Amino acid sequence: MSSFAELNAFVEQWDRQDDGRRIGSGSQTSAEDFALERPLLTPLPVEPFETGRLFTPRVDRYGQIPVRTNRYSVPIRLIGMRVRIILHASHLVVYDQNMRLPGTSG
Known part of the structure; x- marks a missing residue:
């Protein structure tokens, strides 16, 4: 990878490919599981927080x-x-x- 843009494009492509993956013997794909969980996620904080x-x-x-x-x-x-x-x-x-x-x- 020669740039962040190239790396981000690679990660996005990998993420799209992973959407169809099934975990273990689950009946739903990763994308379907995420669609169910998305409404339950809380938004990120408005104020920055210390990560160190x-x-x-x-x-x-x-x-x-x-x-x-x-x-x-x-x-x-x-x-x-x-x-x-x-x-x-x-x-x-x-x-x-x-x-x-x-x-x-x-």
Whole structure:
């Protein structure tokens, strides 16, 4: 796949092919099951919600914070303080109180 558009087209094609699949010995297809369930689904929330995991590590004497099995450097002025971090699937955001630290992705 060379682009998201190409990937999305592939997923949409796969999804259409999957509509006719029967699960186990079920009498209905995936598309028929979904048609029955669709009215029962609740709408997505209007307000955005945080999808990352929150941690509040203390900055060690080397100016680093432990996050799971990794260590990340933060400004040395934070040594001894707790910082708030949000760990996402592909990036980490570090906050000093309510301010995002420069250089953190997100």
